[in-house]
Amino acid sequence: xxxxxxxxxxxxxxxxxxxxxxxxxxxxxxxxxxxxxxxxxxxxxxxxxxxxxxxxxxxxxxxxxxxxxxxxxxxxxxxxxxxxxxxxxxxxxxxxxxxxxxxxxxxxxxxxxxxxxxxxxxxxxxxxxxxxxxxxxxxxxxxxxxxxxxxxxxxxxxxxxxxxxxxxxxxxxxxxxxxxxxxxxxxxxxxxxxxxxxxxxxxxxxxxxxxxxxxxxxxxxxxxxxxxxxxxxxxxxxxxxxxxxxxxxxxxxxxxxxxxxxxxxxxxxxxxxxxxxxxxxxxxxxxxxxxxxxxxxxxxxxxxxxxxxxxxxxxxxxxxxxxxxxxxxxxxxxxxxx
Numbered sequence: 001x002x003x004x005x006x007x008x009x010x011x012x013x014x015x016x017x018x019x020x021x022x023x024x025x026x027x028x029x030x031x032x033x034x035x036x037x038x039x040x041x042x043x044x045x046x047x048x049x050x051x052x053x054x055x056x057x058x059x060x061x062x063x064x065x066x067x068x069x070x071x072x073x074x075x076x077x078x079x080x081x082x083x084x085x086x087x088x089x090x091x092x093x094x095x096x097x098x099x100x101x102x103x104x105x106x107x108x109x110x111x112x113x114x115x116x117x118x119x120x121x122x123x124x125x126x127x128x129x130x131x132x133x134x135x136x137x138x139x140x141x142x143x144x145x146x147x148x149x150x151x152x153x154x155x156x157x158x159x160x161x162x163x164x165x166x167x168x169x170x171x172x173x174x175x176x177x178x179x180x181x182x183x184x185x186x187x188x189x190x191x192x193x194x195x196x197x198x199x200x201x202x203x204x205x206x207x208x209x210x211x212x213x214x215x216x217x218x219x220x221x222x223x224x225x226x227x228x229x230x231x232x233x234x235x236x237x238x239x240x241x242x243x244x245x246x247x248x249x250x251x252x253x254x255x256x257x258x259x260x261x262x263x264x265x266x267x268x269x270x271x272x273x274x275x276x277x278x279x280x281x282x283x284x285x286x287x288x289x290x291x292x293x294x295x296x297x298x299x300x301x302x303x304x305x306x307x308x309x310x311x312x313x314x315x316x317x318x319x320x321x322x323x324x325x326x327x328x329x330x331x332x333x334x335x336x337x338x
Contacts, residue, residue, distance in 0.1 A: 048125035049094045052080075054102070055131045056088040058112055059186045063088035064134055068106035071120075074099050084108070097124045104132075111188065111216040113137055137217035138182035143171045145200060148225040153177025158198035159224060163190065172198075185216045196224050204229050 052071065056064040064084060071080040071092050079100060080092040100120045107114045112134040120128055145157030154177050161169040161183060171179040183192065191213050199205040203226035214220045 048097075050097055050122035050124055050126050050128065051095055052092040052100070052102075052120055052122060052128045052130065054084075054090050054129075056084045056090070056108065056134065057131065058134050059136060060188065064108040064112065066106075067104060067108040067134070070103045070105050071095075072101045072103065095122045097122050102130075108134065111136055136185045136187070139185050139214035139216065140219040141169065141171070141181050141183045141214070142219065142221045143173060143179040143181070144221065144223045145173045145177055145196075146223060146225050147203075148227045154200040154203065154226060156198070156200040157196060157224060157226065159194050159196045159222070161192055161194045161222070163192050168192070173200075183214060183220075185214060189213055189215050194222050194224070196226075199226055202229055203227065 054069065056067045058064055063086070065086045065088055067084045067088070067090075069082060069084075069090060070078065073079045073096075079095060082090045082092065084090045098121075100122060101117055102120055103117050104115045113136070115132055115134055118130075120130060122128055141161065143157075143159060145154040146152065147154060153173070155173050155175050157177075158170065158172040160167045161171070161181075169181050169183050171181050173179045191211060193209050193211050195209045196206040206224045206226050210222070210224070212220060212222060
């Protein structure tokens with residue numbers, strides 16, 4: 001009896017310590033979960049989500065498929081990625097409200113430029129729609145100014161290039177006679193005009209307006225031709241008359257004007273004065289040639305003139321001798337009469 005009491009006391013002690021592990025599972029009572037006043041994060045209502053829808057087109061209004069876009073959140077993390085469909089559409093659903101950045105990573109064709117990055121605001125429960133226009137690549141223009149006769153390249157020519165009433169590009173040829181630039185293109189094949197506003201030095205302005213066509217990203221050469229400015233011809237010295245009358249007598253030294261001054265001929269030279277008192281009548285003197293006219297060159301009259309002068313001198317000398325003799329004889333006659 002004493003031993004039975006000891007075993008009963010030991011069993012009670014173990015039960016009080018809570019170390020009974022052998023009790024059947026069926027006897028265990030399920031414990032109730034402890035109540036808590038803190039809310040469960042998983043059960044917190046999520047804010048209304050938004051979405052983004054884009055449509056991709058070019059400047060001609062055509063849809064652009066196969067354009068790849070990347071969407072980044074405000075922290076720079078990727079929030080979505082996709083490619084436009086055949087109609088150029090792409091959607092980014094289930095986006096938390098906030099500001100996002102849209103980036104084009106692949107252009108849809110070789111004719112189009114990649115669009116610039118842009119920010120998009122997503123609002124709760126709303127769809128943000130965006131139309132994106134991809135520009136065509138610019139045409140590469142080579143301008144040349146040439147001489148219309150020789151084809152020589154000319155520097156200093158300025159032209160305007162445009163379409164309709166708008167000027168899109170202005171170019172001036174450099175020292176090599178050429179210039180390059182990029183011409184904006186709004187369609188797959190567009191027509192443009194070119195007009196020269198300043199001609200090269202020494203050339204006339206090219207007044208006609210030329211036209212040409214260009215496509216996206218394609219090279220095109222534009223050429224304007226200029227004619228040399230006509231100058232007033234200067235008088236040609238060789239066209240002036242060079243024959244001048246040549247005097248027969250000796251010429252005086254040139255006065256520096258380039259023209260020879262006519263001199264008197266032998267026939268125009270006055271005869272030397274006689275040593276007698278008899279004067280030569282003025283009517284017998286040789287006539288002088290008018291001033292500025294050619295001297296008389298008739299050499300056949302010279303002997304007659306010399307002979308006439310000698311006769312006059314001889315007659316004068318005879319008259320003088322007779323008169324002297326008469327004065328000498330007069331006193332003798334008077335003395336004889338006495």
